[in-house]
Amino acid sequence: MEFISYLVNGISLGSIYALIALGYTMVYGIAKMLNFAHGDVIMIGGYVVFTSMTTMGMPTWVSILIGIVFCTLLGVVIEKVAYKPLRNATSLAVLITAIGMSYFLQNLALIVFGAGGKTFTSVVSMKPISLFDGQVTISGETIVTIIVSVILMIVLTLFVNRTKPGRAMLAVSEDRGAAQLMGVNVNRTISLTFAIGSGLAAVAGVLMCSSYTTLTPYIGAMPGIRAFVAAVFGGIGSIPGAMIGGILIGIIENLSKAYISSQLSDAIVFAVLIIVLLVKPTGLMGKKIAEKV
Amino acid sequence: MFKKFIALALASLMVVGALAGCGGNNTDNTDNTATENTTTADGASENTGATGGTIKIGATGPLTGDTAVYGKAVQNGAQLAVDEINAAGGVNGYQLEFKMQDDENDVEKAATAYNALKDWGMQISLGSVTSKPCINVNSYASQDNMFLLTPSATAVESINTDNAFRVCFSDPNQGAKSAEYISQQGLATKIAVIYDSSDPYSSGIYNTFKAEAEKDGLEIVAAEAFTSDAKSDFSVHLQKAQSAGAELVFLPIYYQEASLILQQAKSKGYEPLFFGCDGLDGILAMDNFDTSLAEGVMLLTPFAADAQDEKTVTFVSAFKEKFNETPNQFAADAYDAIYAIKAALEKGNVTDPTMNYSDLCNILKVAMTEITVEGVTGTITWTADGEPNKEPKGMIIEDGAYKAM
Numbered sequence: 263m264e265f266i267s268y269l270v271n272g273i274s275l276g277s278i279y280a281l282i283a284l285g286y287t288m289v290y291g292i293a294k295m296l297n298f299a300h301g302d303v304i305m306i307g308g309y310v311v312f313t314s315m316t317t318m319g320m321p322t323w324v325s326i327l328i329g330i331v332f333c334t335l336l337g338v339v340i341e342k343v344a345y346k347p348l349r350n351a352t353s354l355a356v357l358i359t360a361i362g363m364s365y366f367l368q369n370l371a372l373i374v375f376g377a378g379g380k381t382f383t384s385v386v387s388m389k390p391i392s393l394f395d396g397q398v399t400i401s402g403e404t405i406v407t408i409i410v411s412v413i414l415m416i417v418l419t420l421f422v423n424r425t426k427p428g429r430a431m432l433a434v435s436e437d438r439g440a441a442q443l444m445g446v447n448v449n450r451t452i453s454l455t456f457a458i459g460s461g462l463a464a465v466a467g468v469l470m471c472s473s474y475t476t477l478t479p480y481i482g483a484m485p486g487i488r489a490f491v492a493a494v495f496g497g498i499g500s501i502p503g504a505m506i507g508g509i510l511i512g513i514i515e516n517l518s519k520a521y522i523s524s525q526l527s528d529a530i531v532f533a534v535l536i537i538v539l540l541v542k543p544t545g546l547m548g549k550k551i552a553e554k555v
Numbered sequence: 556m557f558k559k560f561i562a563l564a565l566a567s568l569m570v571v572g573a574l575a576g577c578g579g580n581n582t583d584n585t586d587n588t589a590t591e592n593t594t595t596a597d598g599a600s601e602n603t604g605a606t607g608g609t610i611k612i613g614a615t616g617p618l619t620g621d622t623a624v625y626g627k628a629v630q631n632g633a634q635l636a637v638d639e640i641n642a643a644g645g646v647n648g649y650q651l652e653f654k655m656q657d658d659e660n661d662v663e664k665a666a667t668a669y670n671a672l673k674d675w676g677m678q679i680s681l682g683s684v685t686s687k688p689c690i691n692v693n694s695y696a697s698q699d700n701m702f703l704l705t706p707s708a709t710a711v712e713s714i715n716t717d718n719a720f721r722v723c724f725s726d727p728n729q730g731a732k733s734a735e736y737i738s739q740q741g742l743a744t745k746i747a748v749i750y751d752s753s754d755p756y757s758s759g760i761y762n763t764f765k766a767e768a769e770k771d772g773l774e775i776v777a778a779e780a781f782t783s784d785a786k787s788d789f790s791v792h793l794q795k796a797q798s799a800g801a802e803l804v805f806l807p808i809y810y811q812e813a814s815l816i817l818q819q820a821k822s823k824g825y826e827p828l829f830f831g832c833d834g835l836d837g838i839l840a841m842d843n844f845d846t847s848l849a850e851g852v853m854l855l856t857p858f859a860a861d862a863q864d865e866k867t868v869t870f871v872s873a874f875k876e877k878f879n880e881t882p883n884q885f886a887a888d889a890y891d892a893i894y895a896i897k898a899a900l901e902k903g904n905v906t907d908p909t910m911n912y913s914d915l916c917n918i919l920k921v922a923m924t925e926i927t928v929e930g931v932t933g934t935i936t937w938t939a940d941g942e943p944n945k946e947p948k949g950m951i952i953e954d955g956a957y958k959a960m
Contacts, residue, residue, distance in 0.1 A: 264794065264798055267794055268791060268794065271788070271790035271791060271794070274790070275788045275790075312843075316843050372619050372620065373619075376619075376623075379621060379810070379811045379814070379841045379842070379844075380841065380842035380843055381814065381841055381842065381843040381844040381845065382843070383843065390822060399822070399823060399824065401822055474787035474788065474815055475814075475815065475818055476787070476811050476812075476814050476815050476841075478621045478811060479621070480621060481787070484784050484785065484786075485787070488785075515785070516788075516790070516791050519779075519791040519792075520791050520794070520795065524779045524780045524781065524791070524792065524795075525752050525780045525782075527785070528782060528784055528785060
């Protein structure tokens with residue numbers, strides 16, 4: 263019974279990672295860059311929703327909407343200001359810029375929202391579900407997070423494969439130059455990718471803060487890295503891979519805490535990652551694209 | 556409201572700069588009667604600024620970042636004491652001046668802040684507010700032979716040289732006293748501990764708690780660690796504590812993580828006693844925190860803002876008037892630190908405020924072991940290794956406020 267409880271907690275943690283990993287994988291898959299500022303956009307999303315919901319007293323759904331719109335715009339602005347000028351630079355330059363952006367957002371939040379921790383009010387009003395005479399409880403936040411992640415995963419997959427802008431994204435991801443020659447507006451497509459990725463970050467921010475309610479300028483950084491690991495684990499660039507990678511990382515983390523050692527859990531998570539990448543370098547669901555010469 | 560946030564943030568940034576200008580003026584504090592806080596008689600209290608000069612006291616601490624609550628409390632507590640002392644005529648005829656530099660609880664930034672304070676002319680250091688930065692600051696201060704009295708850095712290594720002292724309890728002390736208190740009060744026999752293995756403060760307390768608990772017949776049924784890389788999900792820790800039948804969960808950690816633990820325990824329906832140390836101080840000041848979650852949480856701390864003795868009442872009301880909030884333990888420690896410096900300056904008969912910091916240190920480190928300070932955190936004396944002797948008080952959170960037990 264305890265095992266089930268640990269498992270459920272692992273899935274709950276993993277579903278948060280999965281949601282964040284979706285944004286990572288989306289941007290990586292299409293723009294071919296690691297957006298290390300993704301975790302911090304999540305944090306900003308959390309603060310925006312907190313401000314409009316708690317400080318300004320707006321209804322929950324309006325606040326969430328404001329958060330999504332704000333983060334979407336923020337993502338587009340970040341892309342325009344920081345990443346677009348580096349479109350033809352080496353990938354290392356873009357990576358460093360993304361790390362810089364991550365620190366910039368953290369410090370910006372520090373100045374704007376102050377240093378003290380804030381307590382986020384959960385946006386989920388669903389009661390926890392109790393199983394086996396209360397021995398296992400599943401919180402409403404977990405259920406909502408899983409449902410939202412699955413819906414977003416399906417919608418994103420459909421969007422990328424079935425719609426015109428989505429296929430433009432696929433084209434850009436496969437060959438930027440060729441896509442441009444075929445009339446795809448590469449800049450606009452990448453902007454759109456960032457807009458979607460950052461909108462996802464807002465949703466992830468709201469759900470993460472609902473589960474783990476302490477809000478500080480640093481909450482995005484570590485889960486961001488974990489989610490990145492999850493995205494690599496599942497096969498970076500693959501949307502279902504991000505989902506599966508996230509949930510698996512959550513489960514491994516919790517089970518190793520429970521049955522091996524709470525001190526070693528991080529080491530175990532990363533050891534598993536290394537083993538998976540040794541056996542399957544593209545990750546669990548990663549595509550192996552043959553280079554045509 | 557957004558503007559208010561920006562204004563607040565900007566204001567807190569400016570405080571650092573503004574302090575440089577206001578340390579030496581004594582016109583803004585008139586309600587300082589009966590706050591004479593040391594046992595030492597002050598013979599020169601009438602000739603305000605007659606001999607002139609100031610002694611400059613500097614501190615580094617987090618004024619921004621996730622432990623800023625502590626830094627700001629220390630800043631306010633120290634400033635209040637400095638203003639009171641100056642308004643009452645200063646020390647031996649000269650005034651005190653206090654300046655605080657932000658270190659964001661970062662080891663490297665603390666070193667930079669310490670050097671900036673030295674450039675400013677600091678003669679006495681309050682070290683750093685938090686443990687890790689203080690270790691680094693003291694490595695410089697001990698090389699410089701700068702006298703250092705930290706209000707609140709609890710790690711043993713923070714003051715391991717002969718120039719350094721502290722006002723608060725050390726980690727081992729807190730851990731041992733907590734175990735002692737739990738067993739004396741008969742709070743529980745089966746205990747779970749959740750601690751941060753990546754933090755010397757937290758693991759330091761845990762280690763001595765464990766040693767003392769064994770002696771006192773307490774059984775630690777679960778000892779679960781987390782690290783600063785993964786400090787939001789505590790469901791497994793709580794589950795293990797619950798399965799092991801812990802009646803009391805000991806939390807030698809900071810309040811942000813504690814607030815998550817309390818919330819996650821509640822959603823699991825697990826209701827043990829929660830017992831913490833001074834790191835929990837600040838939990839009630841969190842924005843939008845549901846204080847009912849902390850109902851019944853106990854912590855061991857030498858200062859209780861609602862205590863009815865005259866010193867505490869005077870300090871709390873003066874603090875409230877000046878800063879519009881109830882002082883926490885960090886503010887009290889800083890307040891006592893300044894009065895301890897005053898007592899030591901008087902004991903060492905330091906009359907020349909232009910004395911260089913190294914000579915000053917040689918006098919003060921001897922004087923510190925000879926003084927007794929009747930502070931708001933208790934009656935304190937110091938040993939030569941820099942540790943304070945004082946008695947801790949147990950506190951419990953009731954109706955969203957601290958109450959002495």
